[in-house]
Amino acid sequence: MSLSEELQTLKDFHCENRCVLSVYLNTNPADPDQQKGAWKIQLKSGFKRLEEYLAAADDKAETEAFKKAKDRVVKEIEDNRNDLKKGVVIFASADPELFSVYYVQIPIETNFYWEDHPVIDELHNMLSAYPNSGIVMPSFGNVRFLDTAMGYVGDDFTYTFDSGLDVWREQKGLNPSGSRGTGGSHVDDLDDRLKENLERFYKSLAGDISKMKKERHWDEVHIIGEAEYAQAFAAAMQKKPDSIQHKNLNNSGADKVLHEVFGK
Template identity: 30%
Template sequence: MPVKTEFFWEETPALNQLKEIYNEFPKTGIILTQKEQIKLIDAELGTLNDTRLFELDLDTQSWRLHQGPHAAQPSMGSGGAKSSKKDEFKERFEANRYRWYKSVAPKLDKLAKEYGWERIYLVGDKEELKDLQDNMNKEADEMINKNLLDHEEMHVIDEVIFN
């Protein structure tokens, strides 16, 4: 984060620049959506504080907090069965998306309150963001139609906050 070089020789600290930076980059929440995954990034002053990943368990049709590092998806190999399963999942997801996002929205609101977010960004598919925003009590400051879920967290912060 760029700052101006300033020097003061006074009895009390000069905090104006720090206050300006905090006003420009307050406690921020970035919520990234992509189908059955939702990632939360907690940032302040342009730095990463915490990350949480929710995954939709299709068997129980509920969201669970993913523990541990984000797992890369293994290669499925080639074959015709993969595309039919993918199409089946896509149809099932689209049919139930609103209901599933409605079930996770209170968890996101609770975390936004716990983290004390002053600014919230929603990032993902336009339709998914609309469904999520409709069900959240907290109003998003900005909705960004980009797929950044699989990007490194600092890249996401740079892309969302500084651009």
């Protein structure tokens, strides 16, 4: 299920009384306000405010429903406390049952909600800013792919170009006349063959983009690479990409690539 589909499922979720705990927790270690694990204090404070509100309402059934949802949220965060990235978003309900967790790599504000439905506005805004996307980075030696959504890279994989250079090097030295020759015809021929083979490699991968897009639920496809390779790959695609940037980031970290593509 894609994130867009998950959002729709959350949007459709309702209960007769308040039963859904929505938690947006800023755990960004680079945030000055998050030094020394400040998120732990914010987590306790957020729950305390809701508990005080429920105590004033004096509804035992609602208080018990909140406690079950809270306990599950606390366990999830404690079990993953060493891999919280920049933020975590959780929607939890005991009856009817709901538990959705999103670890994100983009800054979020800490907020807590106890309602009869998941509060998804902030999550929706995150997905609008960082949609489900495939980022394609073609170069001469390989094509790197990032599978990403909401600033989080779910997969980072590379297809390598098998140029067959060893065979071509042997052919390059052949000369029926026995002389070395005076022109650059062998080099030109090698370059032409390399170019043709690279174009076939791109065309083969580009033909799989539609399948990848469907299987990985990509809403967008972006290409970033040196001009020659980026344009060649885009030309091989059946459908025009959502953006093309001329910059070689194949050896760069995922965060830098996302920043260049989405400008955030």
